[in-house]
Amino acid sequence: IGFVSALVGCSGESEILRGRLREAQNEMSELRSANGMLSLKVKDLERRLGETAEKYSQDMDDLRKSLLGQDVDVGSKYGFPMLSLPDRVFFDPGRNDVKTRGQEVLRTVASIIKSKYPTRAILVEGHTDSDPIKHSSFRSNLDLSVSRAASVSLLLAKEGGIEPKLILTAGRGEFDPVAANDTKENKGLNRRVEIVILPGSMAAGAGTPATKGGEPPAPVTPAEPAPGMMKSPAPVTPPEPAPPADEAPKAD
Numbered sequence: 001i002g003f004v005s006a007l008v009g010c011s012g013e014s015e016i017l018r019g020r021l022r023e024a025q026n027e028m029s030e031l032r033s034a035n036g037m038l039s040l041k042v043k044d045l046e047r048r049l050g051e052t053a054e055k056y057s058q059d060m061d062d063l064r065k066s067l068l069g070q071d072v073d074v075g076s077k078y079g080f081p082m083l084s085l086p087d088r089v090f091f092d093p094g095r096n097d098v099k100t101r102g103q104e105v106l107r108t109v110a111s112i113i114k115s116k117y118p119t120r121a122i123l124v125e126g127h128t129d130s131d132p133i134k135h136s137s138f139r140s141n142l143d144l145s146v147s148r149a150a151s152v153s154l155l156l157a158k159e160g161g162i163e164p165k166l167i168l169t170a171g172r173g174e175f176d177p178v179a180a181n182d183t184k185e186n187k188g189l190n191r192r193v194e195i196v197i198l199p200g201s202m203a204a205g206a207g208t209p210a211t212k213g214g215e216p217p218a219p220v221t222p223a224e225p226a227p228g229m230m231k232s233p234a235p236v237t238p239p240e241p242a243p244p245a246d247e248a249p250k251a252d
Helices: 002-068 102-115 142-160 184-188
Strands: 072-078 080-086 119-129 166-171 192-198
Touching: 002 072, 002 080, 002 102, 072 102, 080 102, 102 142, 102 192, 142 166, 142 192
Parallel strands: 119 166
Antiparallel strands: 072 080, 080 192, 119 192
């Protein structure tokens, strides 16, 4: 009887083990299926990434060819195409008015931007070297960089025909150099205005959410600017006007 009981016990344990084995096999099969689907998704993402990279490279090559001989350097910034305008072509020292040659180049730049990126926003960003302002009406390099960027933005809009709502303007002063400010040549590289081609969704007023019942959208708190970038001062609420003299409260 003891032997039979032992056999029955072993048979029950074997059935439990076979059940666990089947569960493990089913789980393994599901994992293999999921892994196969994941591999297909990875391959698809790799293909799309390769196509995007190839298109971006082709766009950059086309942009360089379009601007050959225009004294404009083509690169990338923040992950987007960027045109760098050296100050030797566009500005006299300490000045913010664009020189004649610079105006001609900007008209060409505006034409290319309108043709290739008609709905894209552009960031016009001014930069300087680290030499302090001495013989100029500007208070600081930051002030000069903002003013130069504004001059370029106005020309792109007025003479280049780019919609003003697509143009964002900023100044970084000496706080975003591309080279050390240790030689005359390097300082020349740092004195520049950059035009960054951004997504159209970053344009002023783009993507305003729809509201119900004609209610205006909720106000948005602006993000803090990057280091060295000027921001608009907060609005100031004017004080209440004083009551007329004849209405002033009388002492008891």
